[in-house]
Amino acid sequence: MPELPDVEVERRYLQSTALHRPVAEVHVDRERILDGTTPQALGRRLNGRRFQEARRHGKHLFVGTDDESWLHLHFGMTGTLQFRERDEVEPHARARFVFEDGASLQFVNPRLLGGVSVVPSIERFVREHDLGPDVLELTREEFGELVAGRRGMIKTTLMDQSTMAGIGNVYSDEILYHEGIHPKLGTDALDDDALKSLHARTVEVLETAVDAQVDVERMPDDWLLPRREEGADCPRCGGEIVKLDVSGRSAYLCPSCQPAP
DNA sequence: AGGTATGTTAATTG
DNA sequence: GCAATTAACATACC
Numbered sequence: 001m002p003e004l005p006d007v008e009v010e011r012r013y014l015q016s017t018a019l020h021r022p023v024a025e026v027h028v029d030r031e032r033i034l035d036g037t038t039p040q041a042l043g044r045r046l047n048g049r050r051f052q053e054a055r056r057h058g059k060h061l062f063v064g065t066d067d068e069s070w071l072h073l074h075f076g077m078t079g080t081l082q083f084r085e086r087d088e089v090e091p092h093a094r095a096r097f098v099f100e101d102g103a104s105l106q107f108v109n110p111r112l113l114g115g116v117s118v119v120p121s122i123e124r125f126v127r128e129h130d131l132g133p134d135v136l137e138l139t140r141e142e143f144g145e146l147v148a149g150r151r152g153m154i155k156t157t158l159m160d161q162s163t164m165a166g167i168g169n170v171y172s173d174e175i176l177y178h179e180g181i182h183p184k185l186g187t188d189a190l191d192d193d194a195l196k197s198l199h200a201r202t203v204e205v206l207e208t209a210v211d212a213q214v215d216v217e218r219m220p221d222d223w224l225l226p227r228r229e230e231g232a233d234c235p236r237c238g239g240e241i242v243k244l245d246v247s248g249r250s251a252y253l254c255p256s257c258q259p260a261p
Numbered sequence: 262a263g264g265t266a267t268g269t270t271a272a273t274t275g
Numbered sequence: 276g277c278a279a280t281t282a283a284c285a286t287a288c289c
Binding site: 059111129 | 267268
């Protein structure tokens with residue numbers, strides 16, 4: 001489930017497992033996931049190096065090594081990291097970073113929509129891929145100005161990575177659900193108070209998901225996410241959850257909690 | 262078997 | 276230039 005909270009959980013997982021061990025081998029299962037590099041070049045780049053820290057920008061993960069470049073990991077629609085003390089290969093492990101002590105960090109990406117690359121700097125990557133600021137780095141004022149500067153539907157605006165980076169289809173639904181805002185509401189319909197409230201809700205939802213380690217079992221009782229399907233009972237009013245097409249993506253909402261514009 | 266899926270990008274249309 | 280729409284990508288799941 002790789003939106004901001006999912007990637008943040010992966011970042012912390014990597015930090016707590018895979019740092020400071022010299023890389024001995026890199027294995028790539030499917031070259032399609034590599035962007036601008038080859039298995040051989042990736043191996044030459046990483047062998048003997050240690051992972052020093054992991055940073056995140058939006059849905060993108062960056063792993064710093066002993067030199068100045070960064071390993072970039074992106075999951076696309078599916079995927080996780082798996083650390084193993086022994087190098088037991090996980091299903092759909094597309095890249096495996098095997099350490100000298102025999103442990104491995106595995107980039108698991110079943111649908112191959114993710115990617116692995118080496119980038120010279122995070123700032124440059126963000127610029128070249130036209131990513132907006134990370135959502136959790138924004139002040140209330142910055143958030144309000146960015147949203148107010150757009151003309152489309154609010155759900156689409158929240159998901160637009162060039163406006164702000166990190167929110168995807170699932171968490172945009174969650175944020176709008178708690179805010180009682182219909183996903184198709186025009187962004188220009190939000191006044192200053194509504195933008196201020198939307199910002200607070202956005203931060204709250206994303207941080208709550210991280211605190212729950214993106215485990216649906218640990219999410220609050222009044223969350224949409226664990227029952228995000230057509231016909232489910234709205235946890236707040238008992239009404240029926242419906243699915244709507246918004247800009248080609250499926251939006252789930254409660255029509256009585258989120259009245260149509 | 263067919264529809265759907267948490268992301269991104271390119272092409273097209275208004 | 277901006278916004279909306281559609282298709283494509285590759286695979287798993289129901």
